[in-house]
Amino acid sequence: MKTEHIRNFSIIAHIDHGKSTLADRMLDITHTVSERDRKEQLLDDMELERERGITIKSSAVTMRYEFEGQEYMLNLIDTPGHVDFNYEVSRALAACEGALLVVDATQGVEAQTVANTYLAVESNTELIGVVNKVDLPAAQPDVVAEEIEHIIGVRKEECFYISAKSGKGVEELLRAIVLLLPPPENLNDEPTAALVFDSHCDAYRGVICYVRVVAGSLRKGQKIRLMRSGRSYVISELGKFTPQMTPIEKMGAGEVGYVIANIRNLSDVTIGDTITDEAEPAKKPLPGYNPPMQMVFSDFYPGNNTEYDELRSAFNKLALNDASFSFAPQNSPALGFGFRCGFLGLLHMEIIQERLERENQIDVVQTAPTVSYEVKTSDGQIERIDSPSEMPDRSAIEEIREPFVKLEIITHADSIGPIMKLAEDRRCNLLKTEYLSTIRVMLEYKAPLAEIVYDFFDLIKGASRGYATMDYEFLGFEPGNLVRIDILINSQPVDALALIVHRSKAELRGRKLIKKLRQVIPRHQFEIPLQVAIGGKIIARETIRAYRKNVTAKLYGGDVTRKMKVLKKQREGKKRMKNIGQVEVPQEAFMSILDTSD
């Protein structure tokens, strides 16, 4: 197909504004999916996506669309809206000339709307403004279009009003895509260069690369080279997503599809790499991507030491399909052998955790997530620390640096006060306040990641009756007055409970933590002291009282079965606990670090 008849576009938006639903309607109108195969959010095909009703991974699909007697090829990429999966959006945008920026007519512009707009601008993507859900009684399309003009810079007259649910306005939108979005550049005669913008691993066929051909062409049987890794392969199959994989013989410049070339390991393909022709290679690779940045780290230990190998193979399997998840062996004096895992954010962590449990049925004990720090040691070395327990001795530290982000919050004007108060408590520095309209405001902060990555979003939601949305972007590491808090259970320091906090908050956090631990660690047959130490000095103590009386007074024949059940239940409660010294510590204890409430 001629490049002038191709349009490549992404659908981007804040969470739940209707991207996947809009994709459904486009698939309907273009008859890409047969009546029989129709279902809601068809492109969300992972089990977890369907259960949670959110998009986690981008999906590409090729549609045929006839306009004024001419057939066009429309390549659509549906993207996730959640902040953790931002990088999916950048990847998708790099494979497109245009993007539909969808905004919910009842919600207006929100934090991820703004963040995604920045990404689109950075990658020189042409934007079409789309106001969705106009069928809802609470819809205020004009007000929202005004916001779009004001914040995004797309003129309100040029916004499309649609209902992705009913299909109203979607036909017009398809026409606009053909008319308003630029076709890809015609580089068919140049040496082959195709961008790998995503990949997944199939148990039988190996790695499947999602590609956008930028120049030249790809065909079956072609000998290709991945320019960054330098490895060569032969294309065994290539094709389109319709949305299932449909093989074709050849793909020209501007087209989007997949390539299978007997690549066994996901790690052999870097997302952002360039595929070129082995015999007639491109001069230089296409600009790639920055690898997604892991924001939080957490240790996973098998609930039972014998399951270590099973846990490793489970992680291997997960990493095979998720290049942004990492794991490495970790050995904790308190918890034994396990793995340090890196995630893009808390939602990403939750998803991995859920898949681990669901697909493998392994009991795990997980430590509270932490951000990573940089430590400058006295000999001038800079070390990356993503577990507080790895923090070197105080005397060997010159400075500790923590990650900072640019934080954007969009909220109603009447909740500014409480939100600013929360941000201040979390050591955030206000950079900018901007009124999006008379009643909606965008606050921009420089914030320590550790202060906002766990519960902050819930807090600002709470402070704004659910209105506030936020997004953040990594800025860099900066020195801070940070200290490590150690927790001792039964006089034994527990590495998995150590945490790094700002000195101004250290004592309070430590006290809260042992108060919480006192509630979650069950009583034992002996008294258990809980202590907080900073720099080796004990600053607080709580005590878990010992059992004094815990025995069934009467137990005769007829009571045995019932009593055994009760005892089993009492024991069941200990199952997911870790033995630290003689103390059985439940999973929740490790998570109590996160609980900063009073």
Place this chain on the structure above:
Amino acid sequence: MIRAILIELKQKSSYRPFATAYLGGGSPAILPRSLLFELIDGISAEIPADAEFTIEVNPDQVKYELLKDLRSLGVNRLSIGAQSFIDDELKFLGRCYNAQTVEMAVNTARKAQFENISLDLIYAIPQSNSARWRENLRKAIALSPQHISAYSLCYEPGTPLYADLKKGNIRQAEEETDRQMYEITIDMLARAGFEQYEISNFAMSGFTCRHNLTYWLNEPYIGIGPAAHSCYRRVRSANVSDIRQYIEKIRHDKNACIEWSELTDEQFACETAVLNLRLSDGIDVKRFKALTGIDVSKAFGDVLKKYTSLGLIEEKQGRIALTGAAMPIADSILCDFSSFYTEPD
């Protein structure tokens, strides 16, 4: 119903000779004399002449004539549900007799030639305290029974007491008070010559309750009558509890059992361990192996190691037993014996 019970008794006595008999489960003494005697006669016929044969009575049911007759029919052990020697505690427990009745009952029993008398007592009653409990024990000891069972008050779901507790009308004794009273019990009874042979049971030398030991040793026993439980050849079973249904079933099938479960080797070993450990003598390692086919030190190796190191379990002379420190908090330990143990780590 007595007819049905006698039929069941005849039927089940063919399994294996009975070594002891226990007539309890409420107040058998309220039965009309003729029926009661017929029942006891029937039981006596199935057990050896010198076998322990206990009947449960409430203090206010004790009449010299009745006891004399029971004694002559072969009953040789009397378990008196005294509960307390303090009037307002008795009232709280819903008993319609007073402390004096209890004392009289014991004296009457002795007059009727009962030489093996047991008293049930209850502590940790909301209005009780250490002084009152000591008083209770003193009075009990003064009557020189051969056996005392002392139970901490328990609130069983479904009872009025439980409902009152949930409604907040009464307050459960503090854990610490409960513990203190338990310690007082052990201490005072020991000084009076009683030996603690089970968590809640104390006996003068030679007067342990043979019948109840069967349960804690996890030996087979046969329950007869509505709602009775049995454990025979690793099968735990229970009779239907509705009296009319019970009679019906016995009449038609000679059997009133409505639920049974065969224990796996693991379940049986775990039960045996939990029950044995309630005894001061604990688990007899050899006997355990012979009974269950399982090596106790292997099956519970980790948990034994753990509690031995905490001084809560002692192993000596082929026995594994809870230490004195462990008895008051036995459940927190026994739960680790409820299934084969693998150390959480």
